[in-house]
Amino acid sequence: MYGLLLLDLLEYTMSVEEIFEQYLGSKIYRDREKLLPDYVPGELPHRDEQIRQLAVTLAPALSGSRPSNVFIYGLTGTGKTAVTKYVLRKLMEKGNGRIEYVYVNCRQNNTSYRVLAELGKFLGIKIPFTGLALGEVMKRIIHGLERKSRILIVVLDEVDNLVKRNGDDVLYFLTRINEQLSNAKVSVIGITNDLKFTEFLDARVKSSLGEEELVFPPYNAVQLEDILRQRAKEAFNEGAISDIVIKKVAAIAARQNGDCRLALDILLKAADIAERERASQVTEAHVEKARNEIEKNLTVDTIKTMPLHVKMVLAAVYLLSRDGSTKTITTGLVYDKYKELAAKIGIEPVTSRRITDILNELDMSGIINARVISLGRYGRTKVIEIGVPLKNVEEGLSSDILLKAAIEEA
Template sequence: MSLEEIFDQYLGSRIYKAREKLLPDYVPEDLPHRDEQIKRLALTLAPALSGSRPSNVFIYGLTGTGKTAVTKYVLRRLAEKGGGRIEYVYINCRQNNTSYRVLAELGKFLGVKIPFTGLALGEVMKRITQALDRKHRILIVVLDEVDNLVKRNGDDVLYYLTRVNEQLTNTRVSVIGITNDLKFTEFLDARVKSSLGEEELVFPPYNAIQLEDILRRRAKEAFHEGVVSDAVIKKVAAIAARQNGDCRLALDILLKAADIAERERASEVTEAHVDKARNEIEKNLTVDVIKTMPLHVKLVLASIYLLTKEGGAKTITTGLIYDKYKELVTKVGIEPVTSRRITDILNELDMAGIINARVISLGRYGRTKVVALGVPLKNVEEGLLSDIVISAVIGG
């Protein structure tokens, strides 16, 4: 297919009416099945309309439960109602995962020139504080996936933002922290924890029926009539419902399936396209998750990977994993973690679906945990080999 034909195909798409309606950053005019969360967040932020600083809010929930969409939706309406007296800035802490980068993004919003690197954090905070007080506004700072920042860099930025009002005369700042990690607050200083958690909001997962409804609404906006059948919608919703009710995953699968149908010049999205999309996405998700793991978690996974690849042990027990792990940390030249921590890491990998762990009885010898990879070996290999340290010790 020539370049011209590829472009012409998308100019006159038989599949899409408005592809952007399936993209993750699109916030629809209506957010079904989140009425309670919208109402609670609106009630928390509404004091801003009378010039009072709203309480800081901490929002918890698994991936794809609508946390970001609801936050943007409510803030957009609040800013419109505020007539220029209320502003908000959205910062993703996965993309901006250092204290400096988060503050640089805030500075950019405020019109403060902050170099890419080089300034002391205290100087950056001083410039931002001065710029804030020139605003004469109520500013709401949204830190999405804030756990990525705190686990990597500590809670300096959160401490600063939850205390900055003490230094301001004309402007008031509120913070909304969003996280997928329900245990995240364990990483916070007690003072930050109490300041940030003035209000807490938990988003439950969507069920299969709710996901079907959301997908039907989006499909109506995104596709030409008759392109997506009810069977396809039900299949995508069922897949996402099994993955903790992840609406983002459902929309990703539908988008990817439609893209595949488009490339194949099909006139409709079929269940076969959904299967292909799911396989592509699951592979990419596994590799991405492994790439972002801490070093010791990667070393434990590398131990399981090597034991699986070597095939010498038909059953991979925790004892074998710990022995192999100790070999690897010796090669790397770092101190091993405790066997208790290894058990915790195995539980984390099991919950993430990277491995399957089960306890078996050894009769009078007690019980032990047996482990097997829950994802393809090549995906684990690709994720691990992206790390130079791991690549060196597993012979990549």
């Protein structure tokens, strides 16, 4: 803690000019951009099969045919977006201007209107920030496509965020749009982390979108090491990082479902910490600091985006843990505390069965740990404890104004 305070003090006392000069003469980085999440390298190790499958699916575009729609599944950080962009760029190079693609992140653009507005922007169509009926926006997009007279591949990344929030109207429109086009052709690539996502789709959309499906398996530790070595070679000065550090970062990410994005985030954060400390090499200590900071941010962000009743159940567990007078936190105690919170906020509580489901969801996310114990002739119950630092839970819950007031009063 003292070291971090000293580092903060050093940064505080440095002038703006000194800070900028430090980064101009970096001891760590050759090219920091190579570690950023939107960078697509010239080679993608351990994704040859997925690259080949996607290339085979999209290749008909080169002869003027509409490629099949593709649905891509896989956990976070398995290379879905990178492979998609990599193959599409190669396809455009071969297409001599006849093939284009537009990429839309549906987490950032999570309404039907925003997704269509992004598509309109790509086509050079003026669509106001709000105000038009969706039907009118769709008409303008059809006219814009006809003017372009191209094969357009629409990539909808994290498409589950759009459908769960707004339904599948946009997907239905895009998968049926070719019926209204004469000069242009449209194919859709949907990317999702949710392996059960298709359960939310209308049967007609499911059949149209899922003409081809690709599944991306998680990376293992050895594969992650190869990826990190490749990026490190491009991003760092010679001698700025050791193989021990790369193995450590890969091992951490391998334990988190082989999440390559997490591995790159940790490596980038560790290098930034080393840079701020004016170190000449990224060390294992820098990796530990980076991991703690990222895990904290992930927990807080996850809690902030939870539905209200899930937050309330977590708040109940948090309050029972913070109080400390209850050694064993059971499902029954959580439900009683949850009902107290619901009464304070003025919200109708859900059933005890739903509370059990929510506790299971929180357990799967790692935010709480729940284990079943036997009470002999009294049956069985769950014993619950917080699985992350209490201050992180409090920070996440405090972003909700209603809950913040209820927690402060408790």
